[in-house]
Amino acid sequence: MSSTLEGRIAVVFGVANKRSIAWSIAQGLHQAGAKVLITYQNERLEQEAKDLIESLPGAEGYMCDVSSDAEIDKLFAQLKERHGKLHVVVHSVAFAPADELKNDFINTTREGFRIAHDVSVYSLIAVSRAAAPLMTDGGSIITMSYYGAEKVVPHYNVMAVAKAALECTVRYLAFDLGKHKIRVNAISAGPIKTLAARGISGLGDMLKSHAERAPLGRNVEVAEVGSTGVFLASDGSSGITGEVIYVDCGYNIMGF
Ligand code: 0WE
Numbered sequence: 001m002s003s004t005l006e007g008r009i010a011v012v013f014g015v016a017n018k019r020s021i022a023w024s025i026a027q028g029l030h031q032a033g034a035k036v037l038i039t040y041q042n043e044r045l046e047q048e049a050k051d052l053i054e055s056l057p058g059a060e061g062y063m064c065d066v067s068s069d070a071e072i073d074k075l076f077a078q079l080k081e082r083h084g085k086l087h088v089v090v091h092s093v094a095f096a097p098a099d100e101l102k103n104d105f106i107n108t109t110r111e112g113f114r115i116a117h118d119v120s121v122y123s124l125i126a127v128s129r130a131a132a133p134l135m136t137d138g139g140s141i142i143t144m145s146y147y148g149a150e151k152v153v154p155h156y157n158v159m160a161v162a163k164a165a166l167e168c169t170v171r172y173l174a175f176d177l178g179k180h181k182i183r184v185n186a187i188s189a190g191p192i193k194t195l196a197a198r199g200i201s202g203l204g205d206m207l208k209s210h211a212e213r214a215p216l217g218r219n220v221e222v223a224e225v226g227s228t229g230v231f232l233a234s235d236g237s238s239g240i241t242g243e244v245i246y247v248d249c250g251y252n253i254m255g256f
Contacts, residue, residue: 003030003032003033004032004033004205004230004235004236005033005034005087005088005230005233005234006030006033006034006097006106007033008029008033008034008035008087008088009034009035009037009083009085009086009087009088009089010026010029010034010035010036010037010086010087010088010089010090010233011037011038011039011062011075011079011088011089011131012025012026012029012036012037012039012068012090012092013037013039013064013089013090013091013092013093013123013127014090014093014144015038015039015040015045015049015052016040016041016045016048016093016194016195016196017048017052017151017195018052019193019194019195019222020092020194020195021092021144021189021192021194021222021225021226022038022090022092023052023231024180024222024223024225024226025090025092025142025225025229025230026038026052026056026059026090026227027056027226028223028226028227028229028230028250029088029090029229029230029233030056030057030058030059030232032230032234034087034088034233034254035058035059035083036056036058036059036060037059037060037061037062037079037083037120038052038053038056038059038060038061038062039061039062039063039064039075040061040062040063040146041063041064041065041066042065042174043055043063046061046063048234049061049187053207055178058133060082062075062078062079066119066123066126066127067092067118067119067123067256069126070125072126072130072143072227073130075130075136076130076131076134079134080134083134083203084134085134085135085136085137086131086134086135086139087135087137087138087139087140087233088139088140088141088142088233089127089128089131089140089141089142090138090142090143090229090233091123091124091127091141091142091143091144092143092144093119093120093123094116094119094120094144094159094162094163094196095115095116095119095120096112096115096116096120096158096159096162097109097112097115097116098199099112100112100113100116100157100158100159101155101156101157101159101200102155103157105157105158108157108158112158113158113161116158116159116161116162117161117162117165120159120163120166121165121166121169121193124141124143124166124169124170124173125150125169125173126176126179127141128141128184131184132180134178135180135181137181138180138181138182138183139180139181139182139183139184140183140184140232140233140234140237141173141177141182141183141184141185142184142185142186142187142223142229142233143166143170143184143185143186143187143221144186144187144188144189145163145167145186145187145188145244146159146160146188146189146191147188147190147246147248148160148163148250149163149164149166149167149188150164150252155200155201155202156252166186167186167188167244169242170184170185170186170242170243171242174242174243175242178241180254183232183237183238183240183241184241184242185232185237185240185242185243185244185245186243186244186245187229187232187244187245187247188229188244188245188246188247188248188252189220189225189247189248189250190210190214190217190219190220190247190249191203191206191207191210191219191246192220192221192222192225193207194222194239209217210248210249210251211249212252212254213251213254214248214250214254215249215250215251215253215254216249216250217249218249220247220248220249224247225247228245228247230233232245236255
């Protein structure tokens with residue numbers, strides 16, 4: 001039996017633990033038959049990632065901090081050496097210094113702005129540039145966004161500005177890479193209790209009101225983001241590029 005992603009090789013950035021959106025997409029890609037290569041940021045996250053990687057037969061782990069050009073170059077040199085080519089990149093990485101998500105937006109610091117954009121936006125450009133030469137059969141690049149990019153979500157602050165830049169980056173990368181049959185898309189997921197969302201004050205209230213307002217009357221499950229990632233990775237989405245796909249139980253369509 002041939003699965004939708006049989007023979008495809010995928011590299012996934014942003015697995016921190018078993019609740020990560022990146023992990024959900026990685027599991028979906030693996031179930032669809034892809035070979036999954038998982039990166040972790042540093043030694044601290046290595047142990048957690050190793051346990052997850054071992055649970056996916058054939059998966060491999062690589063260390064790569066996407067804020068370092070040298071580490072990105074090294075990773076893709078290793079992937080080229082070991083696998084020769086690549087079909088899918090999942091970028092599920094974002095960071096702003098904690099204070100930037102607590103204070104008023106008007107107090108955004110120059111350094112907080114720089115870090116948020118470097119880690120959450122520039123990394124997609126750098127990773128796409130390194131991945132593209134390995135995507136000789138064409139490919140699919142997938143990143144994660146959030147509705148705060150478009151409408152004000154109190155305290156999302158500089159991350160919102162970074163996600164707006166990320167969505168625009170998706171369009172410009174889609175234009176550049178279209179000639180190589182490489183598609184670039186974002187998934188805009190509704191709020192999910194992941195490590196990245198933990199400690200965000202008022203997340204509980206937010207999840208409650210999101211579920212009440214969303215047409216489907218509930219919050220999105222991480223596995224639903226995973227299955228959308230599989231769709232965007234597969235030939236079923238071959239006509240879609242430069243797009244932001246909402247996986248938010250319909251929340252974004254509501255005016256009131
Ligand atoms: O993109 C995100 C969160 C990304 C994130 C989370 C953290 C927490 C720890 C980026 N940087 C940091 N820095 C840290 O120090 N989301 C979509 C989840 C999220 O974050 C919010 C939200 C939602 C939803 C922040 C404020 C309000 C709502």
